[in-house]
Amino acid sequence: MRYMLVNMQNCRMVYGQTLVELGREDDRIVVLEADLGRTTMTKLFEKEFPGRFFEVGIGEQNMISVAAGLALCGKIPFANSFSVFATGRPYDQIRVSCIGRLNIKIVGSSCGLSDFGDGATHQAIEDVAIMRAIPNMTILSPADGIETKKIVRAAARYDGPVYIRILRNDVPDVTAQTGEFKIGRPTVIREGTDVVIFAHGYMVYKSLKAAETLEAEGISVKIVNVSTLKPIDEKIIRSMASGTKGVVTVEEHTIIGGLASAIAFSLRGTGLMIEAVAVNDRFGQSSLNYEQLLEHYGLTVEAIVKAIKKVLR
Amino acid sequence: MPLTSDQLARLTRIAKKLRYHIVTMIGAGKPGHLGGSCSIAEIVAVLYFYKMRHNPKDPSWPDRDRFLLSKGHAALAQYAALAECGYFPNEHLGTLKELGSILQGHPEKRRTPGIEAYTGSLGQGLSIACGMAMAGKIDKKDYKVYCILGDGEIAEGQIWEASMTAAFYKLDKLVAILDKNLVQASGPIVERYDTNPHPEKWRAFGWHVMEIDGHDIQQIANALDQADHVKGRPTMIVAHTVKGKGVPFAEGKADFHHGIMTKEQYQLARQLFEE
Missing domain, CATH: 3.40.50.970 (Thiamin diphosphate (ThDP)-binding fold, Pyr/PP domains)
Structure with missing residues (x-):
């Protein structure tokens, strides 16, 4: 690509x-x-x-x-x-x-x-x-x-x-030039109503691509850039997720103890469907190409699209 | 410079007082780091009451000399000295390790006036001392940084990383003192895990090395004064000491690294150091 x-x-x-x-x-x-x-x-x-x-x-x-x-x-x-x-x-x-x-x-x-x-x-x-x-x-x-x-x-x-x-x-570049960065404040990168994605790092870009793909199918995806992974403001996370039908987290990190854990815990008791796109408790390995490696570990636009469809089911 | 007889008598009295506090802070029937605290009583007394430039009324005075107890478990000796200097009232000594006390099991700067860092996870103090000496160099200040290490502690690899940093950056305001008390928690160092030979290792790592009797107040003062004149290299003072020094039943005993005194032992030790 x-x-x-x-x-x-x-x-x-x-x-x-x-x-x-x-x-x-x-x-x-x-x-x-x-x-x-x-x-x-x-x-x-x-x-x-x-x-x-x-x-x-x-x-x-x-x-x-x-x-x-x-x-x-x-x-x-x-x-x-x-x-x-x-x-x-x-x-x-x-x-x-x-x-x-x-x-x-x-x-x-x-x-x-x-x-x-x-x-x-x-x-x-x-x-x-x-x-x-x-x-x-x-x-x-x-x-x-x-x-x-x-x-x-x-x-x-x-x-x-x-x-x-x-x-x-x-x-x-995926974030806005203007606007101050505040520690602890996640930012909405893209508005949407059906599903909310919480992502950080390069995965914010992958999430944007997934949202664009789904737009054509009539699915509206909100994207939140969680660039502060600690402290996590539970109230803000809950308000950003409220009104949507499901939640997907995306991170270039193991599924244990990172963004997926933080968001799932923040949303406990809401009844929202949550899916995680992350490295599935495995070590990495060498590759001659970054994108190929991300694909091998399931950190792709397609995987995000699939996760979104899953929470909407 | 030879100490005057008054200075010598005063420092001897202070070392005794520190041991009194160490013993009474631990008390009877409770575990405490008796051995490693008593082995540094003279060194700590000479640093706080003879050598260091410091002001108990202004613990954050930027030009003060810094003292770091890398072997943080010997905090009792330092707490006793800080109290005697007037950093905090003596009554606090009775609260050691109580929930909410300003005196934690290991030194914590934010809780205790006069403490400079967070030590006790062994092997880290010398690196922190390097950072402080580097900051002094950047700011063109002439404060000294003193750091006490244990001969068991220096099995930690980080100590040798720090020793290279100190030599590479020519940190001549840094003076380390090795409390060579020969015993670690599990037994004698030569049997359990031999970290010798000490002077040779530090020399090979680029340090100016001196060797002294760590209970001889005159020798400690001389070595610290001599260190002022060392240029372009950090100084290591290898201090030969006795673990539990002064407490007959604890001397040289690994059991009293973190031991429990019986009521009888406690009474005996307390009487020895009472004024």
């Missing part, structure tokens, strides 16, 4: 550029990197602010606790690696930092299956579940380049621990 008419952006590049902007505006911003700066794009910050950039080598546990020490002295540290290493390896260091609500920003690049070539060891499909379990943690997942910029800036402004998921590949 080719989508020639939409604007594509690389979220890693947007992230790297936004960090530089933030660095110019606020000298409390410091960046830590565990040898992946050429991919996470923190190399841009390193070039402009070598005195506020710390390569800590391939040691993520140390990186998070060093970030904690910097935060305890008033800095705003952004600690970087791939999602899978940024959350998995230093789990306890992040947890301890959250006990103190320390002002650290953990940025997981190449989230979900987006590091398609590198296989299961490098693909983060349970990072949201792990981070959601930690009290005081905030989890943000931008859907595109536009939102990446807003989210990184919001994270820098917010005083407390934040985990941000950054997509590896170029993705089409």
